Amino acid sequence: MADVILLDGGMGQELIHRAGDRPTPLWSTQVMMEHPGMVAAVHGDYFAAGATVATTNTYCIHHDRLEPAGLDGDFRALHDAALAAAQGARQAAGHGRIAGSIGPLVASYRPEVHPPHAEAVAKYAEVARVIAPQVDLILCETVASLAHARAVLEGALTAGLPVWLSVTVGDRDGSLLRSGEPVAAAGALAAAMGAQAVLANCSAPEAMAAAMEALRPAGLPFGAYANGFTQITEDFLKDRPTVDALSARRDLGPDAYAAFALGWVRQGATIVGGCCEVGPAHIAAVARGLTAEGHRIV
Numbered sequence: 358m359a360d361v362i363l364l365d366g367g368m369g370q371e372l373i374h375r376a377g378d379r380p381t382p383l384w385s386t387q388v389m390m391e392h393p394g395m396v397a398a399v400h401g402d403y404f405a406a407g408a409t410v411a412t413t414n415t416y417c418i419h420h421d422r423l424e425p426a427g428l429d430g431d432f433r434a435l436h437d438a439a440l441a442a443a444q445g446a447r448q449a450a451g452h453g454r455i456a457g458s459i460g461p462l463v464a465s466y467r468p469e470v471h472p473p474h475a476e477a478v479a480k481y482a483e484v485a486r487v488i489a490p491q492v493d494l495i496l497c498e499t500v501a502s503l504a505h506a507r508a509v510l511e512g513a514l515t516a517g518l519p520v521w522l523s524v525t526v527g528d529r530d531g532s533l534l535r536s537g538e539p540v541a542a543a544g545a546l547a548a549a550m551g552a553q554a555v556l557a558n559c560s561a562p563e564a565m566a567a568a569m570e571a572l573r574p575a576g577l578p579f580g581a582y583a584n585g586f587t588q589i590t591e592d593f594l595k596d597r598p599t600v601d602a603l604s605a606r607r608d609l610g611p612d613a614y615a616a617f618a619l620g621w622v623r624q625g626a627t628i629v630g631g632c633c634e635v636g637p638a639h640i641a642a643v644a645r646g647l648t649a650e651g652h653r654i655v
Contacts, residue, residue, distance in 0.1 A: 358651040361622060364410045364456075364582050364630020365403035366640045369417075370605075372399060374636075383426060386417050386435060389442075396439060400446030402637040407644025408630065409453050409654060411446055412496060414439040415488060416460035419480065433487065440491040456521070457492035459484050459513060461499055465559070466525060468502035468536040477505075481512025489516035499559045500524045502536035506543050510550045521628075522547040523556040523582075524568075531557065531564030532571045540568050544575030554578040559632045561586075562609070562617040569624040580626040583617065585609045585634030605634045611642035618643045619650060 369385035372395055381387045389396050400411045418436055423429040440457075447453045462477055463470045471477060485495055495518050497509040506522060513520045524543045527533045532540050540557070547555040555577045557568035562583035572579040585606050618629045631639050647654055 358653065359622065359627055360655045361626075361647055361652045362410060362580070362628045363408050363640065363644055363647065363654045364580075364628065365400070365408040365412055366582075366631035366635040366637060367584070367633040368396070368399060368412065368414050370633045371636055372396065372414075375399070381426075383417060383422060383428075385414050386422070386428075387426075389414055389435070389438060390431075393438075396442040397446050399637075400443055401449055403640055404446060404450035404453055406637040406641035407654060408640050410456050410630070411443045411453055412456045413443045413458050413488065413492060415484070416458045416498060419460070419462055419484070421463050421480075436484075436487045440488060444491060454493040455491065456494050456496040457485075457488035457518075459488075459495060459497050459509060461501065461505065461509075465499050466501055466535050468505060468534075471502065471505050471508070474504065474508050477508035478512045481509045482515045483512075485513045485516035485518075489518050492518065494519040494521060494553070496521045496523060498523050500534075500543070502534055503538050503542055503546060504536075506546050507550070510547065510552060514551055519553040520551070521554040521556060522552045523558040526557050526560045526564050526568045528561040528564050531560065531567030540571035541574060544572040544577070544579070548575045548577055552577065554580070554628060556580045556582065556628055558582045559584045562614065565617065565621055566624065569621050569626055573625055578627050580628030580630075581618075581621045582630035582632045583614075583635070584632040585614070585639075609634075611638045614639045615642035615646040619646045622647065622650075622652065 372388040396414045443455045495513045565581040
């Protein structure tokens with residue numbers, strides 16, 4: 358039996374569901390501004406469900422996301438609020454680690470709009486330096502191409518903390534990144550550049566088995582945290598999309614999701630959790646399943 362790190366689930370979707378507000382292109386950032394305390398409550402619910410890692414609500418706090426809304430002056434304050442929420446929830450729970458999230462520049466799932474290397478490295482490094490004093494590790498999320506992986510790793514590693522790379526893969530072929538490049542190449546790149554773990558996230562759970570096989574040869578701890586969307590729609594791949602262009606699956610309840618996660622663990626994954634539309638009940642079901650199969654959640 359294995360020691361398994363249990364990540365939390367999705368933050369942005371959970372906030373939107375709880376707030377009841379219409380989504381904006383800022384996703385979870387806008388909700389955080391308008392509903393103080395809600396982010397900490399979500400973190401707390403994930404810890405209560407059995408998660409051992411809180412992922413900070415910093416995924417979308419980039420200059421290029423904030424500037425169109427006239428909020429770039431709040432760049433540092435928003436990071437501070439998200440970090441304080443995670444710290445407060447951990448203190449209340451009495452355990453756990455904090456993963457500082459760095460999401461993609463410009464847009465998710467769209468490798469064609471990722472900035473040039475030098476520009477991207479500087480922007481990722483800026484975020485890494487802001488969050489590093491308040492987190493235990495940096496989690497580079499929803500990485501859609503090898504160019505994205507190189508830039509975010511180079512930037513994140515400047516903070517001097519452990520860095521985990523998490524790629525987003527094709528919903529129909531989990532052996533390929535959203536760019537069409539091999540997932541195995543991303544795993545090899547992560548190992549070569551000094552990442553301490555490599556994962557796949559924000560893709561269909563059915564695609565993750567192939568992603569696990571592709572990541573295993575990197576020789577790093579690996580794992581997955583899938584989303585609960587029916588598919589990534591064409592409307593969502595436009596400029597400044599909102600999450601109401603996506604719909605949640607009706608066939609992915611907590612037990613069904615846990616069955617997928619336990620399958621990844623049987624493939625050798627030692628880090629599992631959930632992404633968008635995977636909530637505290639799903640994480641609780643994963644925790645129960647891991648314990649029932651004799652694994653130790655760490």
